[in-house]
Amino acid sequence: MLTEPELFDQSEDDATIIVLNEKPEGELVEKAREAVHVCPSQALSLEE
Amino acid sequence: MTTAEKHEFPMARTCPFAPPPAYEEIREEEPVSRVRLPDGGWAWVVSRHEDVRTVLNDRRFSADRQHPDFPQLVKGEAASRRPDEERLLIAMDAPEHGPARKAVLGEFTVRRLEALRPRIQEIVDGQIDALLAGPNPGDLVEALSLPVPSLVICEMLGVPYADHEFFQEHTVKVVKQSTPPEERWAAMGAIQGYMADLVAEKEKNPPDDLLGRQIVKLRADGTYRRTALAGMGVLLLVAGHETTANMISLSTMAFLRNPEQLAMIKADPGNTLNAVEEMLRYFTIIDVATARLCVEDIEVGGQLIRAGEGALALG
Numbered sequence: 001m002l003t004e005p006e007l008f009d010q011s012e013d014d015a016t017i018i019v020l021n022e023k024p025e026g027e028l029v030e031k032a033r034e035a036v037h038v039c040p041s042q043a044l045s046l047e048e
Numbered sequence: 049m050t051t052a053e054k055h056e057f058p059m060a061r062t063c064p065f066a067p068p069p070a071y072e073e074i075r076e077e078e079p080v081s082r083v084r085l086p087d088g089g090w091a092w093v094v095s096r097h098e099d100v101r102t103v104l105n106d107r108r109f110s111a112d113r114q115h116p117d118f119p120q121l122v123k124g125e126a127a128s129r130r131p132d133e134e135r136l137l138i139a140m141d142a143p144e145h146g147p148a149r150k151a152v153l154g155e156f157t158v159r160r161l162e163a164l165r166p167r168i169q170e171i172v173d174g175q176i177d178a179l180l181a182g183p184n185p186g187d188l189v190e191a192l193s194l195p196v197p198s199l200v201i202c203e204m205l206g207v208p209y210a211d212h213e214f215f216q217e218h219t220v221k222v223v224k225q226s227t228p229p230e231e232r233w234a235a236m237g238a239i240q241g242y243m244a245d246l247v248a249e250k251e252k253n254p255p256d257d258l259l260g261r262q263i264v265k266l267r268a269d270g271t272y273r274r275t276a277l278a279g280m281g282v283l284l285l286v287a288g289h290e291t292t293a294n295m296i297s298l299s300t301m302a303f304l305r306n307p308e309q310l311a312m313i314k315a316d317p318g319n320t321l322n323a324v325e326e327m328l329r330y331f332t333i334i335d336v337a338t339a340r341l342c343v344e345d346i347e348v349g350g351q352l353i354r355a356g357e358g359a360l361a362l363g
Contacts (some may be wrong), residue, residue, distance in 0.1 A: 031213035038325075 080351035091119040091358035109340035119358025197292035206257025
């Protein structure tokens with residue numbers, strides 16, 4: 001969410017992260033890769 | 049195999065900016081080792097990253113601070129145990145912990161914190177202006193580090209402006225190492241009493257702040273209890289105050305000691321976020337992440353820890 005609002009949103013209710021775009025393309029792939037890298041709970045993964 | 053306690057806990061720092069040197073010795077020589085506690089008992093101290101993760105994540109370790117066998121880091125801590133219905137979030141295990149954590153997590157979304165950003169900026173600017181206008185040299189800790197988190201928490205909890213000074217005076221007493229123990233307890237008592245009154249006041253017509261929203265939410269769930277919410281308020285204060293204050297002081301010092309890093313931030317403020325993340329990693333602002341009680345035998349880093357024994361996870 002912090003890294004890319006086009007990819008992620010956050011629930012108002014319990015603050016869980018909502019993936020908005022499961023198949024990012026173009027420059028969003030790099031953003032998704034960064035999000036996987038920095039995610040503090042290591043909850044994200046990316047298959048290429 | 050049983051080993052004797054080579055070390056006493058808590059251990060003193062020799063450099064105020066680095067963890068006690070004995071931690072390194074423990075990690076190298078006996079990464080899971082016995083330490084003597086101030087109340088005469090003992091516990092396992094766990095020093096390696098992977099082992100610390102096990103202690104914090106495995107359900108064979110309990111966070112139940114009310115339990116008589118729970119390791120006490122401060123002498124006399126056991127006497128301050130709370131009744132069961134006032135159990136704090138940090139003393140809960142699954143399945144109780146999840147829903148309680150969820151109830152307050154919505155208050156810490158990126159969106160909510162972004163909305164708070166202008167007010168935080170105002171608070172920081174105000175404190176820096178006062179520091180610059182005050183005596184020279186000034187005291188960064190007194191003028192900036194301690195008041196900023198206290199004022200931000202006031203803002204989040206919805207502490208009325210007129211009470212900021214009371215709130216800040218007492219929170220600073222609680223976190224300052226030089227405060228004598230009796231004064232510290234008195235200040236803590238004053239904050240707890242204040243928080244209970246504040247929550248009671250907000251019950252009448254719950255405002256749109258953290259405590260007000262929690263009252264509405266918990267009432268709807270049928271789980272609202274005034275003392276529990278006041279406890280949560282104090283917990284948020286305690287958890288967020290000293291940690292943030294120390295990070296402000298240490299980060300400032302790190303930049304002053306490494307002017308080339310400071311120059312990078314000044315040249316491109318976009319680097320700030322990375323710098324903050326890195327400093328959170330670099331400075332160990334808490335010696336001991338937390339304590340746990342083993343409730344079922346488990347092997348950690350090659351050492352058998354038995355049910356009923358305490359473990360301390362190093363930060």
